[in-house]
Amino acid sequence: MTTNKIALVTGANKGIGKEIARQLGAGGFTVLAGARDAERGELAVKELVAEGIDAVAIQLDVDDPASVRAAAAKVGAAYGRLDVLVNNAAIIPAGDDAVSRIDGGVLRAAFETNVIGLVEVTQAFLPLLRTAPAARIVNLSTSLASFAQVGDPESRMSTVETLGYNSSKAAVNMVTVMLANELRGTGILVNGADPGNCATDMGGWDAARTPAQGAAVAVQLATLPQDGPTGQVYAEEGRLDW
Numbered sequence: 001m002t003t004n005k006i007a008l009v010t011g012a013n014k015g016i017g018k019e020i021a022r023q024l025g026a027g028g029f030t031v032l033a034g035a036r037d038a039e040r041g042e043l044a045v046k047e048l049v050a051e052g053i054d055a056v057a058i059q060l061d062v063d064d065p066a067s068v069r070a071a072a073a074k075v076g077a078a079y080g081r082l083d084v085l086v087n088n089a090a091i092i093p094a095g096d097d098a099v100s101r102i103d104g105g106v107l108r109a110a111f112e113t114n115v116i117g118l119v120e121v122t123q124a125f126l127p128l129l130r131t132a133p134a135a136r137i138v139n140l141s142t143s144l145a146s147f148a149q150v151g152d153p154e155s156r157m158s159t160v161e162t163l164g165y166n167s168s169k170a171a172v173n174m175v176t177v178m179l180a181n182e183l184r185g186t187g188i189l190v191n192g193a194d195p196g197n198c199a200t201d202m203g204g205w206d207a208a209r210t211p212a213q214g215a216a217v218a219v220q221l222a223t224l225p226q227d228g229p230t231g232q233v234y235a236e237e238g239r240l241d242w
């Protein structure tokens, strides 16, 4: 049985999630790399293990409650606790669009994965997080969920017409705040991480930031000291305005 701290990252088979897993692993965590597709998860883990990281693939589709329950049972049986949960898995659904045009099913799909999936994963792992001495929960957010930025006509964020993504991530921010309130005094800190626009399948390959740069703020929030903040969203530059 490992004496390392245990971190689970959802959607860790590529992009920013894989980089978060890599950086936590390099920092001495045993990383459980969540992937909805078991094969893609194993491929990513192979890469991390080759770099000397203690990584284990775990099948976890945030949209599938049975898969979430099974993953939590596996982690419980293998480690008996969870020190860090990074809720990274998310989608911009195909057909995401402006308020006047978006199809209801597309909006529903965004909330299914980005909000309901995230909440169900958090609920499933909360007993194991409570068992750890000082657990940390990090929910990936975005400046597209910031009312201040999207509401500023001068901001580039005001021009991005993806209601499904923006509004589901704004809901994730509320999850972060409410869970932080619920867990205040337990030693568990809950924060949101905005990676900035990074070159990934989601962010577009022409984005200025690397996934590694984007991962750094999430890793910092996953390793906060006991007197660290809770119920906030941070980007590299500091606290993000709601």
Ligand SMILES: NC(=O)c1ccc[n+]([C@@H]2O[C@H](COP(=O)([O-])OP(=O)(O)OC[C@H]3O[C@@H](n4cnc5c(N)ncnc54)[C@H](OP(=O)(O)O)[C@@H]3O)[C@@H](O)[C@H]2O)c1
Binding pocket: 010, 011, 012, 013, 014, 015, 016, 017, 035, 036, 037, 040, 060, 061, 062, 063, 087, 088, 089, 090, 091, 113, 117, 140, 141, 142, 143, 194, 195, 196, 197, 198, 199, 200, 201, 202, 203, 204, 207
């Ligand atoms: N890239 C950016 O510019 C940017 C900016 C702000 C915030 N973010 C946030 O950062 C996080 C990572 O984004 P990214 O750019 O790395 O995206 P990405 O490259 O598209 O990767 C998303 C990851 O989530 C997984 N995923 C999607 N649906 C899932 C489900 N139902 N169950 C389990 N895993 C699922 C994907 O798995 P598959 O490979 O199986 O699809 C993939 O591993 C997201 O929360 C995103 O909103 C990104």
